[in-house]
Amino acid sequence: MAAQAEEQSGGSFILEHITDHHELHLGPLHIPLPHIELFGIDMSITGHLVMMWVASLLLILTLITSTKRRGLIPSGFANAIEAVAIFIRDDVARPNLGERDAPKYMPFLMTVFFFILFCNLLGLIPFGQTPTGNINVTATLAGISFAMMLGAGIKHNGLFGFFKGLIPPNLPIALLPLMIPLEFLGLLTKPFALCIRLFANMLAGHVVILSLIGIIFILGYFVAPISIAFALAMYMLEIFIAFLQAYVFTLLTALFVGLCIHQEH
Amino acid sequence: MDLLSPNPGLIIWTLITFVLVLLVLKKFVWGPLLSALDQRETRIREALEQADKARAEAERSAEENKQALAQAQAEAQAAINKAREDAEQVARDVQERAEADAQQLLEQARRTIQQERNQALQTLRQQTAELAILAAGQLLEENLDDEHNKKIVDDFINRMPDTQQN
Numbered sequence: 001m002a003a004q005a006e007e008q009s010g011g012s013f014i015l016e017h018i019t020d021h022h023e024l025h026l027g028p029l030h031i032p033l034p035h036i037e038l039f040g041i042d043m044s045i046t047g048h049l050v051m052m053w054v055a056s057l058l059l060i061l062t063l064i065t066s067t068k069r070r071g072l073i074p075s076g077f078a079n080a081i082e083a084v085a086i087f088i089r090d091d092v093a094r095p096n097l098g099e100r101d102a103p104k105y106m107p108f109l110m111t112v113f114f115f116i117l118f119c120n121l122l123g124l125i126p127f128g129q130t131p132t133g134n135i136n137v138t139a140t141l142a143g144i145s146f147a148m149m150l151g152a153g154i155k156h157n158g159l160f161g162f163f164k165g166l167i168p169p170n171l172p173i174a175l176l177p178l179m180i181p182l183e184f185l186g187l188l189t190k191p192f193a194l195c196i197r198l199f200a201n202m203l204a205g206h207v208v209i210l211s212l213i214g215i216i217f218i219l220g221y222f223v224a225p226i227s228i229a230f231a232l233a234m235y236m237l238e239i240f241i242a243f244l245q246a247y248v249f250t251l252l253t254a255l256f257v258g259l260c261i262h263q264e265h
Numbered sequence: 266m267d268l269l270s271p272n273p274g275l276i277i278w279t280l281i282t283f284v285l286v287l288l289v290l291k292k293f294v295w296g297p298l299l300s301a302l303d304q305r306e307t308r309i310r311e312a313l314e315q316a317d318k319a320r321a322e323a324e325r326s327a328e329e330n331k332q333a334l335a336q337a338q339a340e341a342q343a344a345i346n347k348a349r350e351d352a353e354q355v356a357r358d359v360q361e362r363a364e365a366d367a368q369q370l371l372e373q374a375r376r377t378i379q380q381e382r383n384q385a386l387q388t389l390r391q392q393t394a395e396l397a398i399l400a401a402g403q404l405l406e407e408n409l410d411d412e413h414n415k416k417i418v419d420d421f422i423n424r425m426p427d428t429q430q431n
């Protein structure tokens with residue numbers, strides 16, 4: 001597959017790097033992954049899935065080891081984790097969910113943030129790939145957010161109350177046939193935007209970096225210094241974006257869940 | 266695989282992975298971490314409140330000490346004043362009594378003197394009268410009635426000016 005891609009046009013190697021495969025690509029090494037089929041669904045392990053597991057393992061190990069010796073006074077890396085936890089609690093959860101409901105959603109929001117962050121950052125490590133650059137992964141994460149929105153909304157307002165609350169109060173009956181589909185569409189747009197935003201952001205950075213490197217092979221080695229300088233700048237930007245997108249996803253999830261809980265606002 | 270091709274297997278795997286990560290982290294990290302955060306915040310708030318309370322307490326006790334000191338000083342001053350007044354009173358009493366005693370003694374002495382003097386005068390008068398009678402009797406050699414003579418002399422004496430009495 002890789003040999004094929006290299007023989008093709010200059011841009012195809014980019015696609016090969018950013019798409020998912022049934023084998024794990026570690027540089028020149030292509031490790032085949034098992035094909036699994038369950039209940040007629042192709043449950044094969046893919047490269048991105050392995051990367052997601054690596055990110056999850058790293059995440060769990062990092063968090064557990066850094067916060068294991070728990071005292072009232074944090075030290076070392078636990079400080080950074082706590083700073084993020086306090087930030088998400090005070091600036092993401094509480095303003096959007098309210099003081100009373102925030103603690104219940106904190107573990108979920110913290111997990112969303114760190115899971116996406118580690119997946120994002122994994123793509124910046126050599127041999128690593130970005131699981132969040134796969135639309136299936138971001139769609140699932142957005143789906144989980146959507147489920148949280150619906151679950152929280154129905155739990156707080158009741159099944160009927162939640163869907164009734166979607167329609168603005170005191171609306172003329174004549175507008176109902178228009179507003180019901182619109183509001184329903186508005187509800188679906190939120191997770192869709194979450195999915196596309198994360199996917200596109202993660203994908204775009206890699207595409208730009210790979211393109212800048214690819215220029216070297218198209219135009220010749222003399223552009224290498226410029227290309228590498230730009231790629232380095234993009235890499236720095238990507239580190240920032242990895243944090244930013246994890247934050248944005250978490251913030252919007254909290255915001256949307258909050259909107260579903262407090263429909264009157 | 267295509268960039269946008271759906272992969273149900275990956276979707277399911279992602280869901281499973283995320284839920285597992287969520288459960289593990291919730292049990293081993295977020296639970297202890299978030300409760301520790303709350304605990305620490307409560308601790309800090311309580312410590313600050315306690316510090317405020319202790320400071321107020323210290324200020325109040327300092328104020329109380331100052332008041333107690335002032336009161337003690339006032340009491341000591343009052344005691345000193347009272348003692349001084351008492352002493353002055355005692356001294357005055359002693360002096361007055363001594364003066365009164367002296368006065369009384371003087372008075373008594375004066376009275377005694379007066380008495381002695383009166384007595385002496387009386388005696389003198391009698392003796393003078395007797396002497397006069399004797400002298401007159403001898404002189405006149407007239408046998409006069411003693412009673413009568415005595416009366417004459419008494420009258421004579423009584424007719425003497427009062428100044429003689431002193």
